[in-house]
Amino acid sequence: MTLSLVRVKQLVWLLAVLGLAATVLLGLPLLGEVFSRAETTQVQNSALNLLAERHAEKGSLVWLTDDPSLPRRLEPYARDAVTSGYRRGYEELAYALYSGDSTGLPSYYQEGALGDAHLVTQQTRLSEFADWDHRLTLHFYAPDGATVAFTDRYWYAQGEADGKRLSAPRLARRTVDVVMALDDGNWRVHHWRVSADAPEPVARSGYPNLAAQLTRVRGVNYEARSAPFAALWTAFDANEVDADFGRVKRLGLNTVRVFVPYPLPPHASDTLKTLLNTAGRHGLKVIPTLLDNYTAYRLADLPGILAMLATLQPELSSPQVLAIDLKNEADLDAPKADWTRLRFFLGLLADRARTVSGKAVTVGLTVPDAALSSHLDFVTVHSYGTPGETATRLREASTLGLPVLLEEFGYHTQTNKLPDPHTEAEQAWFYRQMLDVSAAQRVGWMAWTLFDLPEGNVPGKKQVERHLGLLRADGTAKPAAQVLTGTPTRAPTALERLVKWQFLWPALIPLVLAALLASRQFKKRKLNTKCDEN
Numbered sequence: 001m002t003l004s005l006v007r008v009k010q011l012v013w014l015l016a017v018l019g020l021a022a023t024v025l026l027g028l029p030l031l032g033e034v035f036s037r038a039e040t041t042q043v044q045n046s047a048l049n050l051l052a053e054r055h056a057e058k059g060s061l062v063w064l065t066d067d068p069s070l071p072r073r074l075e076p077y078a079r080d081a082v083t084s085g086y087r088r089g090y091e092e093l094a095y096a097l098y099s100g101d102s103t104g105l106p107s108y109y110q111e112g113a114l115g116d117a118h119l120v121t122q123q124t125r126l127s128e129f130a131d132w133d134h135r136l137t138l139h140f141y142a143p144d145g146a147t148v149a150f151t152d153r154y155w156y157a158q159g160e161a162d163g164k165r166l167s168a169p170r171l172a173r174r175t176v177d178v179v180m181a182l183d184d185g186n187w188r189v190h191h192w193r194v195s196a197d198a199p200e201p202v203a204r205s206g207y208p209n210l211a212a213q214l215t216r217v218r219g220v221n222y223e224a225r226s227a228p229f230a231a232l233w234t235a236f237d238a239n240e241v242d243a244d245f246g247r248v249k250r251l252g253l254n255t256v257r258v259f260v261p262y263p264l265p266p267h268a269s270d271t272l273k274t275l276l277n278t279a280g281r282h283g284l285k286v287i288p289t290l291l292d293n294y295t296a297y298r299l300a301d302l303p304g305i306l307a308m309l310a311t312l313q314p315e316l317s318s319p320q321v322l323a324i325d326l327k328n329e330a331d332l333d334a335p336k337a338d339w340t341r342l343r344f345f346l347g348l349l350a351d352r353a354r355t356v357s358g359k360a361v362t363v364g365l366t367v368p369d370a371a372l373s374s375h376l377d378f379v380t381v382h383s384y385g386t387p388g389e390t391a392t393r394l395r396e397a398s399t400l401g402l403p404v405l406l407e408e409f410g411y412h413t414q415t416n417k418l419p420d421p422h423t424e425a426e427q428a429w430f431y432r433q434m435l436d437v438s439a440a441q442r443v444g445w446m447a448w449t450l451f452d453l454p455e456g457n458v459p460g461k462k463q464v465e466r467h468l469g470l471l472r473a474d475g476t477a478k479p480a481a482q483v484l485t486g487t488p489t490r491a492p493t494a495l496e497r498l499v500k501w502q503f504l505w506p507a508l509i510p511l512v513l514a515a516l517l518a519s520r521q522f523k524k525r526k527l528n529t530k531c532d533e534n
Contacts, residue, residue, distance in 0.1 A: 060303060061087055061134040074141045074148065082148055082180060083136075085187030090131060094300075096121045097129045098161070110183065113192040128166065131156040132303040146182040151175060151195075157299050157348065159341075166299075166341035171348055173200040207360045207377055211403040213322065214378055217444025218484075219255030219287075220248060221408060225473060228456040230293060232258075233265045238274055244450065245282045247471065251484050255285045255322060257407070257446055259292040264308055269315055276320040285322035287407075287446075288315075289364060290353075292328060297337035297345045305349065309356045316357035323360040324353050325407070329382060331365045339369075347375035364407055368397045382408035384448075387433040394441045404441075409434050410448035413478065414467040428479035428489045435483070447484075451475075 061083055066074065074082070089108030096102040102121045109117045133155045140149035152175070159169035179191040224244065227235040248256055258275060260268065272288065279286045290312075291305070309316070316324060326349050327333075334342055350361045360377035368379040379402050383390040390409060397404045411430040415421050431447070438445045451469040458465035470481040483489055 169344040219446035289325040378403040380407035406445040
């Protein structure tokens with residue numbers, strides 16, 4: 001009886017284990033399907049978000065002059081309907097390319113065009129796609145008002161998405177022949193044939209005097225004391241900027257670098273225009289740095305960024321603009337956006353910005369990138385290391401065969417910064433050495449920055465960023481500013497380097513007194529011990 005009961009219990013345990021194993025084995029595919037659907041849903045939601053942003057942009061399709069031989073003129077309301085249907089079709093195609101979900105394509109494509117759209121999405125599943133600058137020319141409008149034929153010439157960028165990486169990027173200008181028909185009150189694409197698709201060479205106008213101009217640059221990166229960084233564009237004070245640019249000129253400098261955020265805040269073009277006009281009155285040139293705070297490098301953002309270039313075109317082509325810097329320290333964004341994507345993205349923008357502005361173009365980098373430099377007119381070095389390290393970076397940058405600008409260098413004066421406090425005298429000596437390095441390398445330079453910054457946000461909320469100015473927060477000049485105007489300086493003495501630790505003296509005095517007291521007590525005990533022995 002006992003043996004039988006034991007066997008029954010064993011059998012029950014065996015059945016329980018087998019049941020659990022079966023549940024796990026049967027549930028794994030279901031669990032995998034759940035995760036797969038969740039991932040698909042996430043991708044599709046991301047695609048829909050990109051689609052919504054894309055649809056919010058204006059002016060992506062422009063009709064050129066119609067073919068004069070048209071049998072009938074296209075009415076304005078019909079043109080609007082054709083434009084809307086055609087644009088929605090491209091948005092749906094971009095969504096299908098990104099998400100792999102092509103179920104919406106029949107809403108905008110029919111007949112041969114639908115087959116072509118499906119073929120494209122199957123061959124390039126899960127890719128990023130952006131199109132812009134559509135130029136449409138109408139060639140036919142049927143007498144019954146139900147069929148139109150036109151050509152569309154536009155730019156597009158596409159790349160296969162490999163996780164967050166962008167592989168096989170392509171930028172080209174395409175021309176397509178399109179036939180759309182009115183079906184049940186909706187305009188749909190019935191035929192869509194590519195007649196041309198090839199990269200269009202970008203004309204490089206050349207800047208024969210650029211190297212000499214950059215060599216003469218004596219400049220400073222500008223942040224307003226009352227509203228540094230992005231706050232400058234939302235709390236702009238024209239009088240403050242005018243006074244600050246006057247200080248820049250009195251320091252013997254000739255160039256300022258300013259930072260334009262993306263997306264553009266309201267009235268950004270007016271603010272930039274005022275900055276440029278103010279610089280012109282003081283005899284200063286300006287290097288606007290665009291895309292400040294932007295780090296995504298998504299193809300879907302290209303139309304909006306190109307629209308920004310068009311919006312700022314009058315300002316970027318101004319005589320006060322020496323050159324355009326597309327992005328500040330883009331190489332620091334590489335962990336977020338891989339170098340393949342970053343080079344493709346910024347290379348494209350460099351070519352566009354040059355065409356829009358007619359100005360030399362660069363990208364602010366801590367270390368110049370050889371592949372990206374093929375799209376640039378000059379390269380930059382940002383260095384906060386020793387003068388010797390900066391000299392090495394400048395020599396390496398010169399091997400790329402382009403003019404070089406030392407676009408950022410600086411030395412903080414936070415006297416209580418551990419483990420490396422600095423004094424104003426040390427900053428002055430550092431500046432003297434850096435100016436000598438720049439002269440030896442024959443490169444222009446731009447200091448960081450004009451003022452110490454007591455207010456507003458600073459990068460990384462690091463206090464050291466508030467103490468990098470040539471001028472103190474009250475506007476008075478530090479010794480480093482006097483170096484710029486030719487005042488001689490020397491290396492700090494050993495005593496001066498020791499004195500800079502004076503902020504620790506109040507904490508050291510009790511320690512020294514305690515040590516002296518402990519030493520006295522030790523000697524006293526030692527003397528008593530010796531007396532006891534005698």
